[in-house]
Amino acid sequence: MARIAVLGAGSWALGISLLLHDNGHEVTIWSALQEELEQIDQHHENPNYLPGIMIPADIHTEPDIAKAVSGKDIIVLAVASKYIRNTAKHLNGLIPDGQILVNLAKGIESDSLSPLSEVIREELPNANICVLSGPSHAEEVASKLPTLVTIAGNDMETAKYLQSIFASPVFRVYTSDDVMGIEIGGALKNVIALAAGMADGLGYGDNIKAALITRGIREISRLATCMGAKMQTLYGLSGMGDLIVTCASMHSRNRRAGILIGQGKTMEEAVEEVHMVVEGIVSAKAALLLAEKYQVEMPIVAQVNRVLFDHLPVREAVDNLMMRDLIAE
Template sequence: MARRRMMARTPTVAVLGGGSWGTTVASTAARNTPTTLWARDPATAAEIDTQHTNSRYLGDLGLAPGLRATADLAEAVASADVLVMGVPSHSFRSVLEQVAAHVRPWIPVVSLVKGLEQDTRKRMTEVVADVLPGHPAGVLAGPNIAREIVQGYSAAATIAMPDHQTAELLQGVIHTSRFRVYTTDDVIGAEIAGALKNVYAVATGIGDGLDAGDNTRAMVITRALRELTRLGVALGGRAETFAGLAGMGDLIATCTSPHSRNRRVGLGLAAGKTVEQVCAELGQVAEGVKTSSVVTKIAAERGVELPIAAEMDAVLNHGQPVADAYRGLLQQRPGHEVHGEGA
C-alpha cells in the first residue's frame, strides 16, 4: 500500500533527529521532496525552520530552503510517507515508541544510526520490527561526512532495504547529482558494517595520537575490514557488502577524516584524557564508545575473534592504557591473511 502511494505522488519525508547527519539527510531529501525535520531542542528546530541553518552542529552552512523543522514529534510524522530515524542508538527505541501511534501504516522506516542497542544487542532495524511490526525497515550507510555533503562535495551511500523495489523508490528520494545513492537488499551487512567501523575509528585515532605511523594506520584499517567482514558474515551479511560503500568506504572515511567523532575519541585518549572527558568535549554522541562492548559480546557468542575490537573494548570500558592496546595487537600471532583468525 505504502509503495503504491509513493509511486502515485511525491512522497513526504519525516526525519527524526536534529544532529549533524540527521539534518544533512533532511536537507538533501528536501531538495527532492517535501521534508520535515524533528529536533528535540525547540531552539534548534526554530533556527532550521526560519534561518535554514543548524549552528550547533553545522555552523553557518546553509540548508535547503524548503526544509521544514519542528520540535513536535506528532506533527513531524503525521503525514509522512517515509520515516527516517537519525537519533542516537540509546534513544532510538524510546523515540520510535513515542511516534508509533502517529505513524501511517506500513510506511518504510530508514535508519541513519551506526550503532547497536546496548541491552538487547539488536540492530536498529530489529528495534523497528519490535516497535513498528510490519513496516519495511532498512538503513542508509556509507562514507558520509555530514559537513562535506552540506557543502556540496560529491559523496555516495547505499540504501539497504529488505525489498529491492522499496530500496529503488527510496533511492530517488535522497539521490542528488552530487550525492549518489546505490541500492542493496543486504540490510544486515550494511548495518553491521556501519556499527563496527566506529570502533575501529577509535583504534585508528589512538594510533594517530601515539604517532604510530602510516604503515600502522594502514594495517589497522585493513585488518579492521577483515574483522567486521568476519563478524558480519557470521551474522548473516554478505561478504561483498563489506567491500563496498557501507563497509570499506565508510571505514576509510571514519578512520581518516579529521571530522570523524570516533577518530577524535581515539586522539583524545592518546593525549591522556579519559573517555568521559573526551565525550564531554565532543558534545555529540560517538557511537563507537557504546558499540565496543556490545560487539565483543556478540563476537564471543558467535565464536568470532575480533582482536582489535576487543582491545578497544578493554580501553573504552575496562581502563586499559591506550599504549597497551597496540602492544596487545602486536603480540597476536598472524595467521593466514584471509582464512586465519587473530589480528
C-alpha cells in the first residue's frame, strides 16, 4: 500500500483517486478550493464533476497542503494546467529531495511555452517528476470502464514503480522514457479537438474528422520531434490514442467548445457555455508560437488560432485548409 496525496479535486483528480483507492492505496485529496473538499466530506459525491459517482469515506480530504503531502510516497498533481506552477510553488519546502510527483495536467504554459513537467521542475528542481497521459476520460475511469494509459519519467525505475501502483484489471499502464512526447501530444490534441468540434458544429461529416485526426497528428509530431520527442510516442496512447478520443467524444470539453464555435458562437460565449477550463485555447496560442520558434508548419493550428483570436469564420478556415498548395502526403 502506498500513501498518496492527490492535489486538485476536479473530475480527473476524483477519477484517479477512486482508481488508487480501489487499488488498495491510502488517498488524501487536497484542493485550493475549500468548497470542493466540503462537498466531498459532506456528500461523498461531486455532482458538478462526476454526478452519481460515490466517493468512499476513507478517501480523506485535507485543506492544509503541508499536512496533505507530509510523509507521502507519491504526490499526484491533478489541477487544471494553468494552476500547475502555483501548486508546485506551494510544495516548495514541504517535500523531501527525490519526492515522486506525477503530473496529470495537459497543457503548455502560455508565458514560458514550457511543457508542464518543465514548469514543475523549475519550481521543484529536486523532485522526481513523472507524467501520466492517454485516452482517459475521468467519467469512464470512475465507472471502471477499461482504460489504457502511459506513464513517462526520466527514471525508468520510478516509472515502473508507478506502473505497479496505478495498474489494475481495468486500468492498463505502459511505461515510457519520453516525457516530452507524452506532454506535447497531450497538450496539442486539445487544439485539434477544437478543430474537430468546429467541423462538427458546421455539420460536416466523418471524412473531415478522420482527416483532422490524421493530419493533426502529423503536425503535432513535426513540432514534438523538433522539441526532442520520439515519433513512436506521438503514434501511441498519449498521442494518437488521446487525439482520437478527444476528437470523437462528447466528454471532451475542447470538442464541445469547438462545436459551439462551429455553430456560430464566439470563443468567449463557447467557454461560458462549456463552463469549464478549455485548455486547448491556451495551447493553441502556445502551439503557434512554438511552431514559429521551431520553424514548423502547423496549418490546422494556424487556422484554429485565426478562428479563436481573429474572428475568422470557421467555414473560411476550412476553405483555407482545403485550398492550400497541393502536396505529396
